Amino acid sequence: MSVKPTTIKEIAKLLDISVSTVSRALNDHPSIGLTTKMRVKKIAKELNYEPNQRAIQFLQGKSHTIGVILPELSESFFSAAISGIEEIAYKRNYTVLLAQSHDDADLEKVLLEKMKTQRVDGLLISVAKTTINFDHFEALNRLQIPIVFFDRIPAIKNIHSVASNLETGTYEAVSFLLKKGHRTIGMINGPTNMTSSAERKNGYIKAMTSHRLKYDPSLMIHTALTEEDTVQAMNTFILHKRKPTAVVTFNDYVALFAMRYARSQNLKINKDIEFVSYANLPIIEYMENTPIASVEQFPFKQGQKAADILLDLINSPKPDNSTEQAWYKVVVESELVTGKNK
Amino acid sequence: MSVKPTTIKEIAKLLDISVSTVSRALNDHPSIGLTTKMRVKKIAKELNYEPNQRAIQFLQGKSHTIGVILPELSESFFSAAISGIEEIAYKRNYTVLLAQSHDDADLEKVLLEKMKTQRVDGLLISVAKTTINFDHFEALNRLQIPIVFFDRIPAIKNIHSVASNLETGTYEAVSFLLKKGHRTIGMINGPTNMTSSAERKNGYIKAMTSHRLKYDPSLMIHTALTEEDTVQAMNTFILHKRKPTAVVTFNDYVALFAMRYARSQNLKINKDIEFVSYANLPIIEYMENTPIASVEQFPFKQGQKAADILLDLINSPKPDNSTEQAWYKVVVESELVTGKNK
DNA sequence: GATTTTTGTGCAAACGGTTGTGTAATTATT
DNA sequence: AATAATTACACAACCGTTTGCACAAAAATC
Numbered sequence: 001m002s003v004k005p006t007t008i009k010e011i012a013k014l015l016d017i018s019v020s021t022v023s024r025a026l027n028d029h030p031s032i033g034l035t036t037k038m039r040v041k042k043i044a045k046e047l048n049y050e051p052n053q054r055a056i057q058f059l060q061g062k063s064h065t066i067g068v069i070l071p072e073l074s075e076s077f078f079s080a081a082i083s084g085i086e087e088i089a090y091k092r093n094y095t096v097l098l099a100q101s102h103d104d105a106d107l108e109k110v111l112l113e114k115m116k117t118q119r120v121d122g123l124l125i126s127v128a129k130t131t132i133n134f135d136h137f138e139a140l141n142r143l144q145i146p147i148v149f150f151d152r153i154p155a156i157k158n159i160h161s162v163a164s165n166l167e168t169g170t171y172e173a174v175s176f177l178l179k180k181g182h183r184t185i186g187m188i189n190g191p192t193n194m195t196s197s198a199e200r201k202n203g204y205i206k207a208m209t210s211h212r213l214k215y216d217p218s219l220m221i222h223t224a225l226t227e228e229d230t231v232q233a234m235n236t237f238i239l240h241k242r243k244p245t246a247v248v249t250f251n252d253y254v255a256l257f258a259m260r261y262a263r264s265q266n267l268k269i270n271k272d273i274e275f276v277s278y279a280n281l282p283i284i285e286y287m288e289n290t291p292i293a294s295v296e297q298f299p300f301k302q303g304q305k306a307a308d309i310l311l312d313l314i315n316s317p318k319p320d321n322s323t324e325q326a327w328y329k330v331v332v333e334s335e336l337v338t339g340k341n342k
Numbered sequence: 343m344s345v346k347p348t349t350i351k352e353i354a355k356l357l358d359i360s361v362s363t364v365s366r367a368l369n370d371h372p373s374i375g376l377t378t379k380m381r382v383k384k385i386a387k388e389l390n391y392e393p394n395q396r397a398i399q400f401l402q403g404k405s406h407t408i409g410v411i412l413p414e415l416s417e418s419f420f421s422a423a424i425s426g427i428e429e430i431a432y433k434r435n436y437t438v439l440l441a442q443s444h445d446d447a448d449l450e451k452v453l454l455e456k457m458k459t460q461r462v463d464g465l466l467i468s469v470a471k472t473t474i475n476f477d478h479f480e481a482l483n484r485l486q487i488p489i490v491f492f493d494r495i496p497a498i499k500n501i502h503s504v505a506s507n508l509e510t511g512t513y514e515a516v517s518f519l520l521k522k523g524h525r526t527i528g529m530i531n532g533p534t535n536m537t538s539s540a541e542r543k544n545g546y547i548k549a550m551t552s553h554r555l556k557y558d559p560s561l562m563i564h565t566a567l568t569e570e571d572t573v574q575a576m577n578t579f580i581l582h583k584r585k586p587t588a589v590v591t592f593n594d595y596v597a598l599f600a601m602r603y604a605r606s607q608n609l610k611i612n613k614d615i616e617f618v619s620y621a622n623l624p625i626i627e628y629m630e631n632t633p634i635a636s637v638e639q640f641p642f643k644q645g646q647k648a649a650d651i652l653l654d655l656i657n658s659p660k661p662d663n664s665t666e667q668a669w670y671k672v673v674v675e676s677e678l679v680t681g682k683n684k
Numbered sequence: 685g686a687t688t689t690t691t692g693t694g695c696a697a698a699c700g701g702t703t704g705t706g707t708a709a710t711t712a713t714t
Numbered sequence: 715a716a717t718a719a720t721t722a723c724a725c726a727a728c729c730g731t732t733t734g735c736a737c738a739a740a741a742a743t744c
Contacts, residue, residue: 003486004403005461007700018724023702033722048481053459055700058400059729061346073424074624079415083442090441090453095460098440099432100425111432117392118437119347139390144345256628263630282416283625286598288605349730360694365732375692397730401699 006047014043026051065095066310067115069125071103071152077280077299078126081150084303085124092311094121105130112136116143122310126150146313148328150306151299153195160313160328162306166196166278169295169334170203170248173276176293176336177246178211182274186219186237186244188230188254197222197250204248216242225250230257238265246274252281252291259289279337293338302332348389356385368393407437408652409457411467413445413494419622419641420468423492426645427466434653436463447472454478458485464652468492488655490670492648493641495537502655502670504648508538508620511637511676512545512590515618518635518678519588520553524616528561528579528586530572530596539564539592546590558584567592572599580607588616594623594633601631621679635680644674 008026012019017036025032025040026049043049057063068085070078082098089096097120101108108128113136115123122145134154140147149161177185187204190197205215221236223229230249237244249255255277259269267273269289277284279294309328350368354361359378367374367382368391385391399405410427412420424440431438439462443450450470455478457465464487476496482489491503519527529546532539547557563578565571572591579586591597597619601611609615611631619626621636651670 005485009700019701020703020725021723023700024723027702029703031722036722048484050459052400052461052700054396054400054405054461055729056702058394058396058699059701061729063396073415073421074418076416079421082415082440083444086440086442090456095456096440098424098428098438100428102425114432114437117395119394119396142390143347253628256625260628260630281625283598283623286595286602288602288630351730361731362695362733363693365730366693369732371733373692378692394730397699398732400701400729401731403699 005052006044006049007052008049011040011043011047011049015039063095063119063121064093065097065118065120066307066314067097067099067118067120067123067125069099069101069108069111069115069123071101071126071128073100075280076282077151077297080299081126081303081306084300084305085307086303088304088307088311094311101128103128103130105132109136112140116140116145120145122146122148122314124148124150124306124310126152127154128152146310148306148310148313151302158325158327160309162302162309162328162330162332164297164302164334165331166199166295166297166334167203167206169278169297169336170200171207172203172336173248173293173295174204174207175211176338177248177274177276178207178213180246180274182244182246183213184219184242184244184246186233186240186247187221188233188247188249188258189220189222190225190250192222200248200250219244223250223254225254227257230254231261234258234261234265238267244273246276249275249277249291251278252284252294255284255291256281256287263289276336278334293336295334296337297334298332305330305332347394348386348391349394350391353382353385353389353391357381405437405461405463406435407439407460407462408649408656409439409441409460409462409465409467411441411443411450411453411457411465413443413468413470415442417622418624419493419639422641423468423645423648426642426647427649428645430646430649430653436653443470445470445472447474451478454482458482458487462487464488464490464656466490466492466648466652468494469496470494488652490648490652490655493644500667500669502651504644504651504670504672504674506639506644506676507673508541508637508639508676509545509548511620511639511678512542513549514545514678515590515635515637516546516549517553518680519590519616519618520549520555522588522616524586524588525555526561526584526586526588528575528582528589529563530575530589530591530600531562531564532567532592534564542590542592561586565592565596567596569599572596573603576600576603576607580609586615588618591617591619591633593620594626594636597626597633598623598629605631618678620676635678637676638679639676640674647672647674 008019008022012022021032022040025037026044066089070082073079073082086096097118099111101111105128108131116139123140134156137147149159151163153161153163174185189200201220208215221233223233247258249258255275259275262269262273270292275291276293277291279296284290350361350364354364363374364382367379368386408431412424415421428438439460441453443453447470450473458481465482467489476498479489491501493505495503495505516527531542543562550557563575565575589600591600597617601617604611604615612634617633618635619633621638626632
């Protein structure tokens with residue numbers, strides 16, 4: 001029952017050779033004789049030797065760890081994202097230090113501090129909704145710790161970012177509805193200050209105009225994404241002189257609210273009125289009434305991409321002060337997923 | 343633009359004192375003069391000094407990190423659990439190394455290996471469904487790294503575990519239905535080899551018998567939790583000579599399937615037939631038909647408890663070989679949550 | 685004023701590896 | 715056979731911090 005893990009010293013003492021020889025033997029250094037290598041490796045295996053990563057990390061001044069701060073893992077977008085991040089990290093032999101901000105800016109700051117003292121080699125973060133001050137990221141910059149912003153991107157200059165563009169997916173979604181014969185399409189959009197609301201709006205308008213249809217602003221309703229707002233928006237649509245036969249909702253939750261209210265008004269889902277949404281509830285497929293199509297944002301893929309970029313940044317030579325730094329700004333296109341290829 | 347973080351050496355050189363004095367000054371060691379302490383702390387603050395945790399971890403032979411291996415964060419049970427784990431870990435100044443096994447026993451083994459080489463101070467794990475061999479946990483035991491098993495507990499002796507007991511919640515659920523006047527209550531249970539199926543069954547039986555009702559085995563159907571099985575079970579109930587007026591389903595997914603099928607058979611949910619389920623879909627409240635009550639397992643609380651136990655184990659003196667080790671076996675009672683206190 | 689005690693500080697080892705450099709012993713070259 | 719080249723290993727420094735011990739200077743005691 002060994003209490004402490006085997007060290008290189010013990011092996012050295014056992015074989016009566018120096019620790020440097022043992023180290024080199026284990027790392028297949030060319031200047032070590034074959035017989036010595038064999039002897040060392042044999043003993044190492046017998047003693048279950050494993051190099052102490054903490055010692056190596058310390059020696060090399062690298063933690064081989066990336067910090068990941070996400071708002072909420074219970075949101076399926078983020079739990080899918082962390083899987084993508086993890087996959088890449090482990091594949092590239094990095095370790096993931098995870099923390100959730102629970103959308104609390106103060107907690108986020110504390111966690112950032114923690115990541116710094118833990119000397120993570122890089123940070124991947126989706127900022128909290130409440131974060132308005134970005135000074136604390138500066139401290140990491142000073143320490144040359146690269147940061148990749150993910151999905152929720154602060155509006156500041158000179159940062160690396162990975163996010164999806166919902167415009168393309170929205171364009172596809174609206175086009176899909178147009179192709180199905182719909183001519184009056186409502187949209188329950190989010191708050192005007194969110195960039196993703198603007199992307200949805202732009203996609204919608206582009207789809208309409210490129211099909212030679214006029215954009216009717218009264219069919220585009222901005223809400224705070226609550227059930228109340230959604231009901232009100234649906235009511236507006238139902239009473240509208242051009243009653244929409246299809247509605248694009250900001251997300252699955254909104255779709256749920258909207259469909260429930262539509263049913264209560266005796267509208268037959270997918271018959272009187274069709275819905276298209278943005279995928280964030282995997283469960284929605286199991287339900288009675290589902291949107292006929294969804295805009296998929298590929299959070300897993302986005303996570304992979306972001307992690308890949310971060311690790312590239314970590315392992316690329318540090319830019320001189322003189323040379324211009326290049327900033328990654330990756331946009332993952334969203335895509336419409338219809339019933340058949342779901 | 344400092345590239346490297348400030349070290350204690352730099353402070354020492356700047357003040358022309360020794361590193362040991364600086365170290366002691368920063369740690370408020372009593373043998374350091376007040377004036378020296380002040381000078382050191384002032385400079386330290388100016389230079390944004392932060393102790394290199396990696397160095398300290400290495401020196402102390404502790405990583406102050408716990409490894410957490412969960413099957414799937416997209417399952418809300420686990421994403422809630424990780425939040426509880428995180429909270430406790432951060433509160434007690436530990437760091438969380440997260441990994442998902444995706445219910446793959448081989449991957450789990452690899453991750454375990456990774457945790458070992460990363461020298462985590464302890465491990466918290468919910469084993470993969472496919473894990474049948476538990477030898478690889480032995481290696482951690484040899485290194486005196488405590489393990490707490492969580493929710494999914496392997497059937498081996500001498501382990502620490504935290505899990506919920508569904509018997510109490512099920513008892514409450516069935517009692518609740520009986521109190522509402524139901525006398526014929528069906529149960530769509532899981533595979534017989536799962537302990538949680540047995541807990542549900544026991545709770546059901548105890549509730550029935552303690553209300554002086556006879557247990558009717560034909561109303562307890564074991565399924566593989568698929569939609570097909572669920573439909574078949576519901577069909578059995580509908581055609582049963584004692585047609586149940588209420589059904590307890592294994593989980594929310596099963597409830598969803600069951601309710602969908604019931605509707606298709608023109609049964610009015612919560613009128614002709616009522617459902618009680620086990621909470622694992624937060625979204626279910628948003629839906630059209632919801633179970634009238636849910637058995638809650640408190641994954642967040644379970645996570646907290648498990649983390650607390652693990653950290654206690656880490657920080658308790660190591661047991662001598664002579665003394666008997668005590669094994670934690672914490673059972674978190676489940677509880678019925680009805681509409682009003684949801 | 686000499687001795688003891690207290691106070692404040694420095695020295696050096698230690699943690700577990702990696703790696704540049706020095707140097708014997710062996711082999712190859714002439 | 716003498717010299718050069720190669721091989722195979724050892725020595726020691728280093729990473730940042732903590733900590734036991736030694737020790738000088740100042741204060742307290744007689």
